[in-house]
Amino acid sequence: MTVASERDTLRPDTAPPSEISRTRKPRRARRTLLLLVAPSLVLLLLINAYPLVYAALQSVRDGSLINAGEYVGLENYRATLASPAFWRSVEFTLIFTVVGVFGSWLGGLGLALLLRTRIPGRTVFKTLLLLPWVVPVVVSSTAWNWLVATPQSPLPSLAEALGLGTPLFLADPTLAKITVCVFKVWISVPFMMMLAGAALAGVDHTVYEAAGVDGATRWQQFRHITLPMISRSTYISWILMTIFCVNDFPTIFLLTGGGPVDATTSLVVLSYRTVFQNFQVGPGVAIAFLMTVSLVVVSVALYRQIRKAHV
Amino acid sequence: MNTIDPSVPGRFSRRGFLGLGAAVGGGMLLSACGGGSASGGGNLKFWDMPWGQANYTAAAKKLTEGYQPADGLPGATYQGIQWANFSQTFSSAIASKTGPAVSTGGGFQAFQFAEQGAIAYADDVIDQFRQDGTADDFLPGQLDAMKTAKGYAAVPWQLDFRVWWYRKSLLDAAGVEVPTTWDELLNACRTLAGRGLFGFGTGAGAGNNLGSQGLHLMMLNNGGGLFDPDGKVDVVTEANLEAMRFVQELVKAKAVDRASISYTTDNLITQWKNKKVAMGIHTAGLDTDTGESDGDLQVMGPLTGPGGAKAGLVFQNNIMMYADTPSQKGSEAFLSYYIRNMKTLWQQNVVAGLPVLKSIVALPEFQAQKQKAKIIAEWAPVAKSFAANSKTLFGGLAAVDSSQPITQFAQTVLAGKDPRPALTTLQQALEAIVK
Numbered sequence: 001m002t003v004a005s006e007r008d009t010l011r012p013d014t015a016p017p018s019e020i021s022r023t024r025k026p027r028r029a030r031r032t033l034l035l036l037v038a039p040s041l042v043l044l045l046l047i048n049a050y051p052l053v054y055a056a057l058q059s060v061r062d063g064s065l066i067n068a069g070e071y072v073g074l075e076n077y078r079a080t081l082a083s084p085a086f087w088r089s090v091e092f093t094l095i096f097t098v099v100g101v102f103g104s105w106l107g108g109l110g111l112a113l114l115l116r117t118r119i120p121g122r123t124v125f126k127t128l129l130l131l132p133w134v135v136p137v138v139v140s141s142t143a144w145n146w147l148v149a150t151p152q153s154p155l156p157s158l159a160e161a162l163g164l165g166t167p168l169f170l171a172d173p174t175l176a177k178i179t180v181c182v183f184k185v186w187i188s189v190p191f192m193m194m195l196a197g198a199a200l201a202g203v204d205h206t207v208y209e210a211a212g213v214d215g216a217t218r219w220q221q222f223r224h225i226t227l228p229m230i231s232r233s234t235y236i237s238w239i240l241m242t243i244f245c246v247n248d249f250p251t252i253f254l255l256t257g258g259g260p261v262d263a264t265t266s267l268v269v270l271s272y273r274t275v276f277q278n279f280q281v282g283p284g285v286a287i288a289f290l291m292t293v294s295l296v297v298v299s300v301a302l303y304r305q306i307r308k309a310h311v
Numbered sequence: 312m313n314t315i316d317p318s319v320p321g322r323f324s325r326r327g328f329l330g331l332g333a334a335v336g337g338g339m340l341l342s343a344c345g346g347g348s349a350s351g352g353g354n355l356k357f358w359d360m361p362w363g364q365a366n367y368t369a370a371a372k373k374l375t376e377g378y379q380p381a382d383g384l385p386g387a388t389y390q391g392i393q394w395a396n397f398s399q400t401f402s403s404a405i406a407s408k409t410g411p412a413v414s415t416g417g418g419f420q421a422f423q424f425a426e427q428g429a430i431a432y433a434d435d436v437i438d439q440f441r442q443d444g445t446a447d448d449f450l451p452g453q454l455d456a457m458k459t460a461k462g463y464a465a466v467p468w469q470l471d472f473r474v475w476w477y478r479k480s481l482l483d484a485a486g487v488e489v490p491t492t493w494d495e496l497l498n499a500c501r502t503l504a505g506r507g508l509f510g511f512g513t514g515a516g517a518g519n520n521l522g523s524q525g526l527h528l529m530m531l532n533n534g535g536g537l538f539d540p541d542g543k544v545d546v547v548t549e550a551n552l553e554a555m556r557f558v559q560e561l562v563k564a565k566a567v568d569r570a571s572i573s574y575t576t577d578n579l580i581t582q583w584k585n586k587k588v589a590m591g592i593h594t595a596g597l598d599t600d601t602g603e604s605d606g607d608l609q610v611m612g613p614l615t616g617p618g619g620a621k622a623g624l625v626f627q628n629n630i631m632m633y634a635d636t637p638s639q640k641g642s643e644a645f646l647s648y649y650i651r652n653m654k655t656l657w658q659q660n661v662v663a664g665l666p667v668l669k670s671i672v673a674l675p676e677f678q679a680q681k682q683k684a685k686i687i688a689e690w691a692p693v694a695k696s697f698a699a700n701s702k703t704l705f706g707g708l709a710a711v712d713s714s715q716p717i718t719q720f721a722q723t724v725l726a727g728k729d730p731r732p733a734l735t736t737l738q739q740a741l742e743a744i745v746k
Contacts, residue, residue, distance in 0.1 A: 065402030066427045085715075149516075149578045150570055152585065170516065170573035171726075257517030260572045261722045262715070276398055278744045279423070279710040 059285040065275075069282070076286040086287065088262060089270040093246060093291075096181055096266055100245035101238055103185035108192025108237075112200055113226075115193075133190035141254035144183055145170075173263035176256055180264045184251050188244065192237055199233030200226070235306040239299050246295050267291045354386045355641050357649075358401075358411035360394060362469070362628075364599070367661040374655060378648050384641040387413070398709070405429050405633065412636035413646055418697070421457070421465035421631035423706035431632040432462030436643050440466075445651065448668045450687075456627045456696060456704060464704075465629035466650055469664030472595045473524045473624040474690050475611040481508055481589040490590075492615045493532075493557060500566035503589045510566035511558075512583060512591025514574030515721040520713045521579065522572070523721035524624060525592035529554040531622040531695045532614060537711065537741065542701035544745055546738040547731075553617065555730030562727040572722040576600075583608070595686050596663040610682045613693050623694035627704075628664060665691075707745035716740030 059076055063069025080086050111129060115122060132140060148155045148169035160166045169179045203226060211221050227234070249268050252258060258265035258273065265273070267287055275284030359371050368391045375389035390411070392400055397417065404410035405424065417423075424430045437454060440446040446454060453467045477489060482499070485506055490496040500510030515522025530536055535550030561567055568574070568582065580600045582588045590611075594600075598608045613621040630649060632642040654671045656662045665683055666672050678684050697712060698704045711717060716737055723733040 064427055065398065066406050066424070066429055145575065145578070149573065149575070150582065151568070152587070168570045168573070171570045176573065254517060256573065257519075257718070258715070259516065259718065259722055260726070261719055265715075273715045276396065277710070277714050278716075279398070280744065 055285050056289065058281055059289050061282055063281050064279060065281060072282065076282040077290070080283055080286045080290065085262060085265070085270065086267075089265050089267045089287075092177065092264060093266040093268075095177065096184065096248075096252075096264075097242055097245040099181040100184040100188060100248075101241045103181070104188035104192045104241060105196075105234070105237060107185060107189040108194075109196040111189065111193045112196035113222075115197060116200060129193060130190045132187050137187065137250040138254060140187065141183070141251065144179075144255060148179060170256055171260055173260055176260055176263050180252055180255055183255060184245065184248065187251065188241060192241065195233055195237040195240075196230065199230035203229045232306055235302050239302045239306075242298055242302070243295060246291060353637070354388045355412040355637065355645055356390060356410075357387050357645065358390045358392050358414035358416070360392055360397065360415050362415065363656075363661045363663045366659070367656070367663075370656055370659050370661045374649065374652060377652070378645055380641065380644060384644050385638050387645045392416075405635070408635055410633055410635060412638075412642045413630060413632050413649075415468070415628065415630055417709060417712075418471070418626040418628050419704060419706065419709035419712060421629055422459065422704050423709040424631070424633070425459060425461065425464040426706035429634055430464055431634045431636065431639055431642060432464065433457070433466050433632060433643075433646065434462045436466060436632075436646055437463050439643075439647060440650075445647075448670050450667055450669060450672070450691060453627060453667050457629060459703060459705070465631035466646060467627045467629045467667045468650060468653060469628050469662060470667055470691070470694075471626040471628055471664050472686050472690055472694060473521070473528050473592055474595065474686055475590065475614060476593050476597050476608055477590045477611055478583070478586065478588070478607055479609055480607050481586060485589070487589075489609075489611055490614060491612060493617055496590075496614060497557070497560060497564065497566075499590065500561055501564045504565040507587075508589040509568050509571075509582070509587060510564075510590045511561045512571075512579065512588030512593070513567065513725060514571050514576065514579035515718060515725055516571075516573040516575045516578060519574060519576045519579065520718070521576065521593060522574075522725055523713075523717045526555065526558060526721055526724055527697070528592055528622070528624040529558055531624055531699055532616040532620065533557075534616070534618050534620050534622075536695070536699040538698055538701040540700050540702060542698065542703070542705050542707075544738060544741040545700075546741065547734045550618075551734060552731060555724055555734065557617075558724055559727060559730060562725065567725055567727075569726075572725050594663070595665055595683055598682060599663065606681070608682070610685045610690075612689050621693045623690040624697065625691070625694035626697060627667070710744045711741060714741075714744060716744065 057068070060071060060073060061069040062072045062076075115126060119125065147153055150156070151160075151166045151168070155169065156166050167175055169175050207225055207229070208221055211225055216224070246266075247268055248266070249272060252264055252266055252269050253272070256264045258269045268291065271284050271287040271291065273284075274280050274287060278284075357375050359368070359375075361368060362371075372389040372391075375387050378387045380386050392414075398420075401410060401414070401416060401420065401424075410429075421430055425432070437446065440454075449467065450470075453470075454463070457463045457465050457467060481503070482489060485502050485508070487499045487502050488495070490499045496510070503510045511525075513522045513525045527537065530551045533550045533554040535548055535554055537544065537546055539545035558567075568587070571579070574582070579588075579591075579593075580597075583591070583593075583597065584601045595610075598604065601608065613623055615621055630646055632639070632646060636642045650668075654666075654668070654674065657666055657671050657674060658676045660676060660680070665687055666677060671677060672684075672687050696704060697708055719740075720733050720737040723736075724730050
């Protein structure tokens, strides 16, 4: 049913519309529609816009968690951008996001392709693969901590038994970065697998049959048929995972707390620590704002790719 | 699609529907904006942290519910608050005027909120305590620790110490005497390291402040600290440098587990349980944390530092009153009741902290806990606050304790790095935080 016909159905009188009513009706209908969505709009504004505006105000003030404080202009932003800790966090956030997005995408796509083949116990396999995504991060981070935290933990013990020394997965800054990134990929692969699986299900098999008849190899089919055909879904998954990674607090905070020596402090962890541990509300919110702006820019760029992508 | 007939009674017209929507939305808006007060159905709200084992909350709730207010004063309701994000919980509640009238909380929370105008000073309660003799029941110096330029920010109710512990069986097996000085400590650590044991058990991983607090204790033991007598950040001092160089010696002697900089509290307790740690700095509840009661884990006496000084680190946990209260007299009456009757919590042995009242220390139930009794007897007289060498506690301490710079500092020093640049970095970072 079209909007016009709906509008007609809603009209209480059935008399033929005069010229005046013809011009008034759409205006009235627009007003009705506006009034209908108004409650939702008001709620959305209260839930999203109000905190955002309030946070924006906090970022230009020298306040506490209770008091708004004095207006300091862009001082919080200047101090943030001049802070080496901020740029170290930017660097780690980039590493964490790039590894998290592409690591989980590659793993998810690989598993989705594998699950398209006729392997025995496919359903059980699928269910088990979903576990890392389903299990609460608090539980999985505790499990990972048990796996790697002390020299007597299973993985360091295994490495020692293999003659690789006793790696300190969470105490060595480089290894801690790698561990946190791998943990993120491990958690995120099931989600990417589901998205890739759904996209692959939409690819017409006859295209592969035609390509096979034309002599295309499996790699050529994947490269020139599968990837372009699922590109829209791929970009969406990248956008979502980029947002998930940049905003990911529990994965990092529960496993390393941002350490050792800030090696795994991402922007969101830095923002949290600045506001709630150092009680520097203005600078902490400024970090969050800079992070949000960057995220919007990246998301818009990826969204543009979706619009250009092959259907 | 059904048409809507405005003439049919009992069915919504378009305008009626919009009106209803507006009413519901408006109602939600009003309820969201309405806020609350520190009263809970006419009663005072008392917020309390989980200060002990699982049965603590039930005991504290029962104590609160046993409060019988005098005529005209409100009663009290109990609300347990988790440590996770507690600053956020309290701050948002206070800002939205839905916070408690009285609460326990972080050790420096009262001072922090007092500086922000959210605290009702406890001078009248303390005056009353002085008149009825309750003030004399407090351990020496504890009431004074709550004093600020504007008044008493809170009333202390229990003490949280950082002290040296040792596992007797491991020291006996290694033929090591319990150290009494830093030199003896270093020698003991070397002997223990030869047996693959750690003499300075600590941890500075996610959410674990024992690493930084242990280093702080070593500074205090050497006459140093984080602040000068005026409360200004004063980290780069010879006393602190000497203490941290001593820790560096301990690291070189393999007294510190290399992985400890990433240890959570659970990781550290596991290492104590697994008998990998022979000595270390911990809270008063180490034996409770490891689930041991056979006396193998024992508290050392305070060590004598190179300058001959002894010191401990203590956090004076307190009960505070808030400016937003349905009745200030009611808040004071409830706080007085709680302090006077809190001994039941120690009689039931549900509190991890140590008592601040002499009458509770003297209880047979408390004296039966030998390690805790030893801490009160030997460590309390020499213990210094987190603010040392400042004469008073202040709000900025809340931002220092467990802050990012102090954790980073602990991880750097415990990794064996040069302490001088680490102290300089800490000085700069703390100056930015403590204003």
